[in-house]
Amino acid sequence: MELIFRSEVFNSMKFMRNCKSCRFSVVKIMAAGKQYYATSSLVLGYALCSSLLAVINKIAITKFNYPGLLTALQYLTSATGVWILGQLGFLYHDPFTLETAKKFLPAAIVFYLAIFTNTNLLRHANVDTFIVFRSLTPLLVAIADTTFRKQPCPSKFTFLSLVILLGGAVGYVMADSAFTLTAYSWALAYLITITSEMVYIKHMVTNLGLNTWGFVFYNNLLSLMMAPLFWVLTGEYADVFVVVRSNYGDWFDFGAFVAVSLSCVFGFLISFFGFATRKAISATAFTVTGVVNKFLTAAINVIIWDKHSTPLGLACLLFTLVGGVFYQQSVAAEAKPSANNDPGGGDSGDVEKILGSSRKGLVL
Template identity: 75%
Template sequence: MSAIRVDSTKPYFATSSLVIGYALCSSLLAVTNKFAITKFNYLGLLTALQYLTSALGVWGLGKSGFLHHDIDPFTWQMAETCLPAALVFYLAIFINTNLLRHANVDTFVVFRSCTPLLVALEDIAFRKQPISSKLTFVSLLIILGGAVGYVATDSSFSSTAYSWAFAYLVTIATKMVYIEHMVTNVGSNAWGFVLYNSLLLQMMALQFSANLQS
């Protein structure tokens, strides 16, 4: 009887593919958002359109069978459960947009590269996650050192831009830890949470846009 061979490379390939895909999406999103806010000055409406696109994309892919989300039917009880996460997410996106408005993409990327260290520390402190290996923390500290070097030598230093940058660093790290906590404990699958979150964010963005114009 021949032994069944298990391909141990599949988990690594899947993880690598997700990491590369996330890196590409994140970098393209930063550049696209920077371009969008320089050409379209209605930030509330811009973010509302982004959230609408996200919600429609997940809903449409769910209807076509490419993914599964458990949002059908929509319930206000689940919406209320997701509301705190949506508020944190909205604050992070609001600060992110203002950072891109006042700083260049390089500054944005440098500060975003520091978020893994903060997320790791918050995971240990608040979610009681195991401490990462020493080599991992050394790598994160090296990234932090590069960011400090960038700030120290930035010829286009602006107190306004860096105020938004530090605010972004804190909120994005908090958002990542809290969203991970919500996805784990909300009682909905990941795509269902994305759809709820996008719908709530769209409502907030439209309200914010309406308040600015009133």
């Protein structure tokens, strides 16, 4: 009788251990699922904001032809929005300190230059030109990551996908676009600054230790402080004063107000999604996401503007999309070994593992 009782107790304990193991497995599966959906939401939010912001900024700069003032209003909206929501308890951002600001200042300068050249590129060129130079960045970022950040060299498949993406984007512009000297100069400046920004900001996000809203707050506040300097250097302040004086009492334009307001709202949203996504994935994967989502920009461009590419150019856009899909597949294939070899704790490969865990992938 005692042996039977001990046997039942042993079986009960074994059953409880198995139940705990099952519960632990379920918790792990649920956590992985939450991580996947959270990451997917971040990437999707960044893609939508980035795609729509390019079109909205093009409309805004057309109706409100002051790029320095436009970007300053965007910085003001984002910095003020983060501060107000923080005061109301809806979010937490790291407090502003002079020591942290000094460390963050170089990144803020690079960020400001990237946005400034981007806005002036949209001012002097069409969306097609913006797309092709934006599409050049993943290849350069991959080279910069390998050279300066000591990241592993891209595999042949990954490199081929980047070349396909680049070739499609170049073919798209060559089919139906022409460069002016001014537009080309701004495009070249944008290419240099955006490549530097993609690599350097990734380094800052990884090592500075601020939370997402802290990065948004510092980035926009410091950029806002730099805005008056560029107003003076470019002479834009004089143009604004001339317009205000010449149209005194009748300077308000409702269409321009709506366009600028939308650009400020989307600028605030992309600040969050941009930093949150950048913190999760590698610089090259982040850049390719930004390039591929320009297909939505191109589609809107075809609908609202009469300046768009020929059917051959649109075919080249599809070619670029194929390059983006190939990149996603190459990331999925490399995610496992790269995670094992990542000396930094794997933060740059986590999202790539998650996005690559499904054969369907997440193509934006």
